[in-house]
Amino acid sequence: MTVSLRVPTFEDVRVAASRIDGEAHRTPVLTSRAANAKIGGELFFKAENLQRAGAFKFRGAYNAVSALSPEARQKGVVAFSSGNHAQALAYAATLLDAPSVIVMPKDAPEIKVAATRGYGAEVVFFDRYKDDREAMARGISEERGMTVIPPFDHPDIIAGQGTAALELIDEVGQIDILIAPLGGGGLLAGCALSAKALAPGCRVIGVEPEAGNDGQQSLQKGEVVRIAPPKSIADGALTTYVGDHNFPILQAKVDGIVTVSDAQLVSTMRFFAERMKLIVEPTGCLAAAAALNGVVDCAGKRVGIVLSGGNVDLKALSGFFADA
Known part of the structure; x- marks a missing residue:
């Protein structure tokens, strides 16, 4: 474990929101009638692919x-x-x-x-x-x-990432489920702090690529599990373990972790490109793929979805679609 571990709280997220105010974009929350019809609920996409530098980071x-x-x-x-x-x-x-x-x-x-x-x-x-x-x-x-x-x-990284969910809930009100990508755990941990503070009844779900489910294994085992470097098109989630600062938050505030396949990520990228005119990178599609493919049951629910980034090479994007 990390020496002198300082696990952040929702108050740290509030402080982070003040620090980044006027510097980070308050990204839009987008909706899609096609997506809502597909899942039988309401999806609210926090478009961090439109954030400065192209991602929530x-x-x-x-x-x-x-x-x-x-x-x-x-x-x-x-x-x-x-x-x-x-x-x-x-x-x-x-x-x-x-x-x-x-x-x-x-x-x-x-x-x-x-x-x-x-x-x-x-x-x-x-x-x-x-x-x-x-x-x-x-x-x-x-x-x-x-x-x-x-x-x-890192506690300041976690707190900063949590401002994405803070803004989402502030804009759309109470939600039943919040779904966020999971790589090393900074985004999911920060968003869980915000969701449980602002919408206590909200279920928080993390999504990993099938090839790299170390977070899922860690929650199941009750300790941080390290895996071999995974291979997936979700290059931003190819971590081999979740962080020491993140894991206590994941244990306390995350209700479940699921996985999606590369094929599901590609179909989700295509949905965003064709139906919502958005470029979302594979990692950024993790949460949406879980909702749109029924991995997380969203029927009849108000669901927040974090689209974590949009930094994908257009040559790679065309290759993903050509192979699909």
Whole structure:
């Protein structure tokens, strides 16, 4: 377990909302008659694919960097990420005049690598199947005096991500179910804090790719389960374990974790492109895929769905559709 573990609360989410106000977009909540007819309920899509840097990650990144002391910001930040946290932290650091280094897998989507560099970060590559990305980040931190800000296992990251659900419920009112993607657990844990505080009767469900259900296994076993690096088109959810800060929140406030297949993700991406004119990346489709494919029964319910990101290479997107 992490030393001096500080598990965030809903009050931390409130503080984060104040910090990011005017910096993070208050993304729209979208609806679809076709989607509602398909599931027999009401779906409210929180469009974080329209967030700054293209994903919800900007919320936590900006909150975490802005919480640092001026001295720490001057020295800079380092992170490890497959893409969305990389872009978000690079962008947030630039806005707050902090240098940044991002340790990224060498097979990360080209669009995410280019965007990360475009936002001002130095990129260092690693092999996700051989190298220890956390050890690499720690080494850079020790060498340069930078602060490590991990993609999910950090109280300020969790609190920042929770502002997405706070805004959703503030806009649409009480919901019966909240469904969010689950990779390392920052988004799901933060959203669970908000949902249980603002809509106590709301069921909170996390969704993982079938190939990487470490979170599901962890809740079932009652301890963090680590798995081998999974392979799925949901590149933002290819974590091998949930974070120590996240797991106590998942245990206390998440009602269930389900999985969806890559084929279901592709059909969901196609639905958004064709029916709602939205580009949503595979990971961003996890929650919606669970609802639209009946993995979570939403009939007769008001359901919040977090579309976590839209950073997908158009060449890859056309390839997904061609293979479907």
